[in-house]
Amino acid sequence: MKTYLVGGAVRDRLLGLPVSERDWVVVGATPEDMIAQGYRPVGKDFPVFLHPQTREEHALARTERKSGHGYHGFTFHTGPEVSLEDDLWRRDLTINAIAEDAHGRLVDPHGGRQDLDARLLRHVSPAFAEDPLRVLRIARFAARFAPLGFRIADETQVLMREMVAAGEVDHLVAERVWKETERALIETQRAGLPAPAFPSVYFRVLHDCGALARVMPELAALHGVPQRADYHPEVDTLIHTLMCVDAAVRAGHGLDVRVAALLHDLGKAVTPSAELPRHIGHEHRGVPLVRQFCERLRVPANARDLALVVTREHLLVHRVRELRAITLLELLERLDAFRRPERFELALQGCECDARGRLxxxxxxxxxTDWLRQARLAAQVSNADVLADGFSGAAVGEEIRRRRLARLADWKQIQG
Incomplete structure (x- = not known):
């Protein structure tokens, strides 16, 4: 029985990055051997055990064979006869297929160390094509390690395109697509990297191999859709969208705002061609597309709801100083500025990303954003004051709204 450190821990140490967690592979053992030594079994699909002291995961060396479609379409085999080299052969990228023994010696049968030095993301073997999730994973690695200058090997890019053409990514389940996408959106500031990683790389990799059109067709449809160059010097709507997501990262905004930035312009993909490059009404056409995207990929409710608000309201927010008092009040109400000021702030952040996601x-x-914050403060009305003035029941809400409108009108007059 021999134990080896494998995967990301070895890769990150060789890159000089902090190691956050360690995974181990065990060769020459059976599940009974592991249990007898105090390891606790936790694996569902194949034998994985927690170390009795460190609680780190130890997996028995295994081979796998394609037995169906999608991420779960595999049959696994473990046994004392499975070698370390057998286990490393089934891994995705050469830089993730390096092992280290108890004496610090590397086992690197696929040239992972050389690819680390060359800043290359290269698949280990043709078996890469058997798991469609690896297309999304390599896109995420490309985004994560872009600040270090990594690129995808030409032969791996060819293989990814072949996988898409063969329909493999069509079998990915929604939860796995969203999980990888969520990680790409939030894995932006890792210790040891010279600069933040930007999610736009993830989506560009998926677009270049054709996978984006399969797993996120609403987003892929934005490619090549023109916008007015005086407002959008980048012209292409997909480029603008990805710049918005990167703007959210630069500002340090959270996942919900990043999702809103990603989805806010989906309606531009269905603008009638005769109206291009203008997109009148795209905010309303985008709402059902955002719902469709979020329902299919099972995007968390908070992120979905914020994306719907930003999609529907971002144009009004951009031209908020032109609005009449009643329109301004209605906008504040739809942004939930009075009941949920924290959601109001997130919506403003999403609109700001739209403005800054331009060349x-x-x-x-x-x-x-500051103007709307001031408008919200100007329109504040105390429930207690309304009740003290003798209003009750439904009349309380009506009077609050009347007073808010009056205060906004006075405030706007002062603002000029």
Missing amino acids: GFENCEYPQ
Whole structure:
């Protein structure tokens, strides 16, 4: 029985990055051997055990054979006869197929160390094509390690395109697609990297191999859709969308805002061709597409709801100083500014990302956010004051709204 450190822990140490967790592979043992030594079984699909002291995961060396479609379409085999080299052969990328023994010696049968030095993401074997999730994983690794100069090997890019053409990614379940996408959206600031990683790389890799059109067709449909160059020097709507997501990362906004930035312009894909490059009404056409995207991929409710708000309201927020008092009040109400000020703030952040996700406007001023915050404060009305004035029942809400409108009208007049 021999134990080897494998995967990300070896890779990150060789890159000089902090190691956050360690995974181990055990060769020459049976499940009974592991249990007898105090390991606790936790694996569902194949034998994985927790070390009795460190609680780190130890998996028995295994081989796998394609037996169906999708991420779960595999049959696994473990046994004392399975070698370390057998186990490493089934892994996805050469940089993840390096093992280290108890004496610190590397076992690297596929040239992973050389690919680390060359900053190359290269598949281990043709078996890579048997697992469609690896297309999303390699896109996520490309985004994560872009600050270090990594790129995908040409032959791996060819293989990814072949996998998409063969329909393999069509069998990915929604939960796995969203999980990888969520990780790509939030894995942006890792210790040891010279700069933040940007999620746009993840989506560009998927687009280049054709996978984006299969797993996120609403997003892929934005490619090549023109916008007015005076507002959008980048012109292409997909480029603008990915710039918005990167703007959210630069500002340090959370996952919900990043999702809203990703989805806010889906309606531009269905603008009638005769109206291009203008997109009148795209905010309303986008709402059902955002719902469709979020329902299919099972996006968390908070992120979905914020994306719907930003999609529907971002144009009004951009031109908020032009609005009449009643329209401004209705906007504040739809943004839930009075009941949920924290959601109101997130919506403003999403709209700001839209403004800064444009070529040459990455650091532009966006006074609309402060202006709306001031409008919200100007329209504050105390429930207690309304009750003290003798209002009750439904009349309380009506009077609150009347007073808010009056205060907004006075405030707007002062603002000029």
